[in-house]
Amino acid sequence: MKEVAVIGAGMTLFRRHLKETGKELSFMATKMAMEDAGIQKDDIDMVVMGSAPDAFDGIHMKGENLIDGSAATGKPYVRVFNGGGTGVFAPIAGWWHVASGVADVCLVVAEEKMGNVYPHPQTAFRHIWDPVLDRPLNPNLVWLFAMEMNRYMTVHNIKKEDIALVAVKNKRNAVGHPCAQLADPNITVDDVLNSEIMAWPVQRLDVSPPSDGAAALIFCNKDIVHKFTDDPIYVAGTGWSIDSTMWTNRDLYFPRYVAQAAKMAYKKAGIINPPKEIDFAEPYDPFDYKELHHMEGLLLCKKGEAPILTREGVTQRDGDMPICPSGGLLGVGNPIAATMGQKVCELYWQLAGKAGKRQIPGDPRVGVGQAWGDIMQMATVMVLRRG
Amino acid sequence: MEKEKKSWPPYAPGTHVKESDIREKKLTYTWWEPEVQYSWSLGHAMSKFIQGLKTGKIYGIHCKRCKRVIVPPRMFCEYCFGPTDEWVELKDTGVIETFSISYLDPDARRIEEPILVGVVSIDGASPKHGFMHYFGEMTKDEIKIGMKVKAVWKPENEREGSITDIKYFKPLKGGDD
Amino acid sequence: MSRKVCVIGVGHTDFNSMTPDMQWKDIMYEACNKAYIDAGIDPRKDVGSFITCAEDYWEGFSIFDEFVPDQVGALLRPCCTVCGDGLYGLGNAYMQIMTEYFDIVSVEVHSKISDLLTYGDIMLHAFDPLFDRPISGPTMRPNYGGSPEYTPEAPKPFIGSSDEKERVHPYFLAGLEMQHFLRKTGTTEEQCAAVVVKNKRNAFFNPYADYESKISIDDVMKSEYLFKPLKKLDISPNVDGAVCFVLADDKTTRKLGIEPIYLDGFGWNSETPWLSTRGMDADYASKAAKMAYRMAGIKQPRIEIDIVEVDDRFSYKELQHLEALGLAREGEAAQLLEEGELEIGGSLPTNTSGGSLGVGNCLEATGLQKALEIIQQLRGHAAKRQVRDAEVGLAQAWRGIPSGSGAVAIFRRG
Numbered sequence: 001m002k003e004v005a006v007i008g009a010g011m012t013l014f015r016r017h018l019k020e021t022g023k024e025l026s027f028m029a030t031k032m033a034m035e036d037a038g039i040q041k042d043d044i045d046m047v048v049m050g051s052a053p054d055a056f057d058g059i060h061m062k063g064e065n066l067i068d069g070s071a072a073t074g075k076p077y078v079r080v081f082n083g084g085g086t087g088v089f090a091p092i093a094g095w096w097h098v099a100s101g102v103a104d105v106c107l108v109v110a111e112e113k114m115g116n117v118y119p120h121p122q123t124a125f126r127h128i129w130d131p132v133l134d135r136p137l138n139p140n141l142v143w144l145f146a147m148e149m150n151r152y153m154t155v156h157n158i159k160k161e162d163i164a165l166v167a168v169k170n171k172r173n174a175v176g177h178p179c180a181q182l183a184d185p186n187i188t189v190d191d192v193l194n195s196e197i198m199a200w201p202v203q204r205l206d207v208s209p210p211s212d213g214a215a216a217l218i219f220c221n222k223d224i225v226h227k228f229t230d231d232p233i234y235v236a237g238t239g240w241s242i243d244s245t246m247w248t249n250r251d252l253y254f255p256r257y258v259a260q261a262a263k264m265a266y267k268k269a270g271i272i273n274p275p276k277e278i279d280f281a282e283p284y285d286p287f288d289y290k291e292l293h294h295m296e297g298l299l300l301c302k303k304g305e306a307p308i309l310t311r312e313g314v315t316q317r318d319g320d321m322p323i324c325p326s327g328g329l330l331g332v333g334n335p336i337a338a339t340m341g342q343k344v345c346e347l348y349w350q351l352a353g354k355a356g357k358r359q360i361p362g363d364p365r366v367g368v369g370q371a372w373g374d375i376m377q378m379a380t381v382m383v384l385r386r387g
Numbered sequence: 388m389e390k391e392k393k394s395w396p397p398y399a400p401g402t403h404v405k406e407s408d409i410r411e412k413k414l415t416y417t418w419w420e421p422e423v424q425y426s427w428s429l430g431h432a433m434s435k436f437i438q439g440l441k442t443g444k445i446y447g448i449h450c451k452r453c454k455r456v457i458v459p460p461r462m463f464c465e466y467c468f469g470p471t472d473e474w475v476e477l478k479d480t481g482v483i484e485t486f487s488i489s490y491l492d493p494d495a496r497r498i499e500e501p502i503l504v505g506v507v508s509i510d511g512a513s514p515k516h517g518f519m520h521y522f523g524e525m526t527k528d529e530i531k532i533g534m535k536v537k538a539v540w541k542p543e544n545e546r547e548g549s550i551t552d553i554k555y556f557k558p559l560k561g562g563d564d
Numbered sequence: 565m566s567r568k569v570c571v572i573g574v575g576h577t578d579f580n581s582m583t584p585d586m587q588w589k590d591i592m593y594e595a596c597n598k599a600y601i602d603a604g605i606d607p608r609k610d611v612g613s614f615i616t617c618a619e620d621y622w623e624g625f626s627i628f629d630e631f632v633p634d635q636v637g638a639l640l641r642p643c644c645t646v647c648g649d650g651l652y653g654l655g656n657a658y659m660q661i662m663t664e665y666f667d668i669v670s671v672e673v674h675s676k677i678s679d680l681l682t683y684g685d686i687m688l689h690a691f692d693p694l695f696d697r698p699i700s701g702p703t704m705r706p707n708y709g710g711s712p713e714y715t716p717e718a719p720k721p722f723i724g725s726s727d728e729k730e731r732v733h734p735y736f737l738a739g740l741e742m743q744h745f746l747r748k749t750g751t752t753e754e755q756c757a758a759v760v761v762k763n764k765r766n767a768f769f770n771p772y773a774d775y776e777s778k779i780s781i782d783d784v785m786k787s788e789y790l791f792k793p794l795k796k797l798d799i800s801p802n803v804d805g806a807v808c809f810v811l812a813d814d815k816t817t818r819k820l821g822i823e824p825i826y827l828d829g830f831g832w833n834s835e836t837p838w839l840s841t842r843g844m845d846a847d848y849a850s851k852a853a854k855m856a857y858r859m860a861g862i863k864q865p866r867i868e869i870d871i872v873e874v875d876d877r878f879s880y881k882e883l884q885h886l887e888a889l890g891l892a893r894e895g896e897a898a899q900l901l902e903e904g905e906l907e908i909g910g911s912l913p914t915n916t917s918g919g920s921l922g923v924g925n926c927l928e929a930t931g932l933q934k935a936l937e938i939i940q941q942l943r944g945h946a947a948k949r950q951v952r953d954a955e956v957g958l959a960q961a962w963r964g965i966p967s968g969s970g971a972v973a974i975f976r977r978g
Binding site: 001065067073080125130211245268290373375 | 624689690831
């Protein structure tokens with residue numbers, strides 16, 4: 001196995017609607033990543049695209065449509081897809097392209113244009129449900145998360161105030177992120193608790209918005225990384241795991257698939273005591289309670305302990321275990337696959353000391369990013385380490 | 388070779404446009420409506436389950452190796468990867484595992500009267516095995532995780548072989564069977 | 565990189581134009597179960613990672629990945645979906661094994677295209693919405709009730725209700741490309757018809773093929789022009805089916821006591837998505853083959869490869885692909901066909917399984933159906949269609965209209 005380093009990353013603006021087409025967004029993100037790495041199109045051996053449901057863009061086989069924007073014309077190009085987990089899974093696929101020795105330099109692009117579908121991106125989500133058991137009941141996607149949130153809150157007896165703290169933290173963290181859609185320096189817990197109830201217990205400010213956006217990442221083989229940087233950031237471990245389609249047969253209070261994926265990644269990274277050995281984390285936070293849910297899934301704290309740590313300020317940027325220093329999905333936006341920008345690109349920028357206003361103080365050396373997808377099933381985890 | 392450690396991303400490329408720009412045709416766009424129609428074959432397990440619902444029964448299936456009764460039924464067990472064994476007729480009562488009080492319809496439009504929906508585990512099946520359905524004859528303040536419920540069926544002549552042959556689950560009061 | 569990757573198990577369902585008694589989950593389970601039994605392993609204990617190849621719109625779900633794990637044995641295991649042909653899945657499985665994270669990886673792909681009632685319209689949905697879709701017809705549909713009639717044979721030229729000519733079926737692109745190929749290489753329509761005759765005849769010896777028939781070149785030439793010069797019998801009809809491959813590293817293969825069949829090389833490539841500037845010479849196939857040959861250490865493909873399965877969902881594609889893969893010079897493929905070299909007993913047996921013309925077009929499962937044939941041939945299990953002493957086989961697939969992407973895989977008997 002070859003060791004793999006990250007040498008460049010890029011990200012576009014995230015907004016509910018962007019003027020650019022999917023190709024153009026991929027191009028902009030790719031161009032920025034190539035500038036960061038200092039490479040040309042010919043230096044790239046293979047390309048991986050991560051993009052979530054075709055129904056958003058309105059293009060079947062949309063991976064094919066995005067080839068030119070992803071610098072992949074005339075190159076080996078493949079698209080991978082795990083629903084929401086794609087944000088970290090596309091980099092994992094890019095990682096195995098290089099780790100296997102088949103490619104020396106691999107570009108990973110993640111693109112999303114959720115705004116194309118009418119009347120609302122929710123409409124595309126009508127088709128994730130089982131056609132026999134769920135669809136005839138006309139479900140709305142938010143119901144799913146509301147049910148999981150309810151179970152989590154009930155089992156651990158968590159109050160909404162503690163969960164709302166996550167939304168406040170992330171939206172404030174996002175201030176200063178140039179791509180952020182929902183950064184708000186003044187938001188308070190009361191704002192969140194007074195926001196419109198969508199499907200109890202989920203309220204409007206608990207949710208991250210649909211967005212358009214793209215992100216890109218470049219991996220290279222350890223043998224040649226000296227050409228690009230003296231201080232390489234390596235992929236220390238990767239893990240992914242999927243749970244059963246039959247989500248109604250699972251107890252939703254704990255994401256066991258996240259724990260499985262995390263264990264796999266930590267084992268490869270040689271991490272035995274995650275809370276001590278990991279300096280910061282970017283768990284997937286499309287809803288505020290998900291950050292807590294995933295913190296526990298990532299074994300960064302005990303079950304039920306995440307809200308306590310949040311309340312005590314441990315997860316703030318200057319705390320002992322910064323969580324979502326980028327602002328996460330709640331602050332920056334949620335273009336499904338392009339959340340790679342917050343979950344993996346951010347790890348790289350933080351470890352390389354390039355995160356500007358978002359930089360975590362101290363000397364972070366190990367970060368973990370995680371994404372979550374499908375129908376509360378898929379967990380993808382990547383650990384990056386400096387040097 | 389030390390690269391200048393400026394802040395990344397250095398800029399955020401992309402042009403923000405509003406929904407109104409699209410509606411007021413300030414932007415050039417093209418519109419397409421695909422014709423998308425599917426007719427999925429259901430296979431044995433789902434067909435039996437659906438036919439059972441039509442006759443007012445909920446069927447589960449037994450996996451001998453894992454010693455569990457599974458609902459919704461399937462032809463193979465995902466834990467041991469073996470084929471499942473015999474059909475089991477289950478009761479039409481259960482327990483609320485989780486729920487939500489929704490003020491949104493499937494297209495994310497706001498509604499006044501909330502919909503009560505959640506997961507109900509079915510009596511007779513292994514613990515935590517059940518499916519999603521509506522809850523009725525209870526208010527949003529009464530609904531609780533752990534509440535015992537019973538299915539309210541559509542009249543026999545209105546059932547079509549669908550999960551909606553059950554209208555909703557209502558609270559199971561003592562004396563009901 | 566001394567680690568090698570071998571195929572230790574294959575499984576497949578029967579290929580049928582309609583499978584009303586099976587759900588997509590059932591055909592996936594059947595193919596995977598058979599592959600695990602073939603390899604002699606327990607998927608719940610031995611398989612490290614699982615890959616499925618699927619596209620949402622063919623299946624009818626946003627996020628098809630949700631509906632995958634249970635039936636391939638991937639509950640609480642690493643599992644993912646690759647949006648591409650089965651050969652893309654094979655290549656990714658190879659890479660996963662080479663990272664040394666896993667010793668055994670399974671790849672599943674299926675076609676349940678009979679569940680989709682509006683095949684032509686969905687294929688049109690893959691065209692670029694700004695430049696290419698509008699040329700095939702109106703963007704706004706009138707409100708009419710009822711769906712287009714579904715037939716499992718060759719498609720009608722126009723999508724929409726039977727008297728209203730609305731949108732042109734996207735297969736017209738294949739007609740354009742065939743026109744170019746015939747003109748460029750001097751191949752004739754009769755020679756393309758000979759491909760159909762050969763493949764449908766080969767399919768008689770293939771127990772799972774669905775479209776075997778004894779027809780003559782005349783029969784093909786008399787069939788109606790649908791997308792001139794493409795005739796009805798030049799086009800593969802759609803079919804349902806599932807295939808599963810289990811790959812392992814060579815050490816594990818030896819431990820299991822299995823005769824190794826090495827996945828020596830693979831490659832894939834994508835041309836520009838712009839139809840207006842894309843060449844029509846199957847460049848994706850030449851580039852994918854170059855990558856695969858380099859990996860497999862093949863310098864003279866025509867001599868070193870014993871058996872070939874190329875994508876023939878349109879008859880001319882078989883000839884075009886043979887030339888693009890460097891197995892025949894420009895214009896030579898048709899000659900080789902007429903000289904009998906592409907027959908089972910010839911020097912370059914091509915599509916001995918019957919290809920897509922004989923088995924049926926199984927969309928993303930095409931690559932693995934072709935690889936399945938190579939494996940059966942290399943194992944000596946091809947009965948009446950056995951090619952003698954086959955040691956190195958090549959499987960190639962294209963992702964179909966309107967893409968310019970394809971993949972190649974090369975297998976070698978150990």
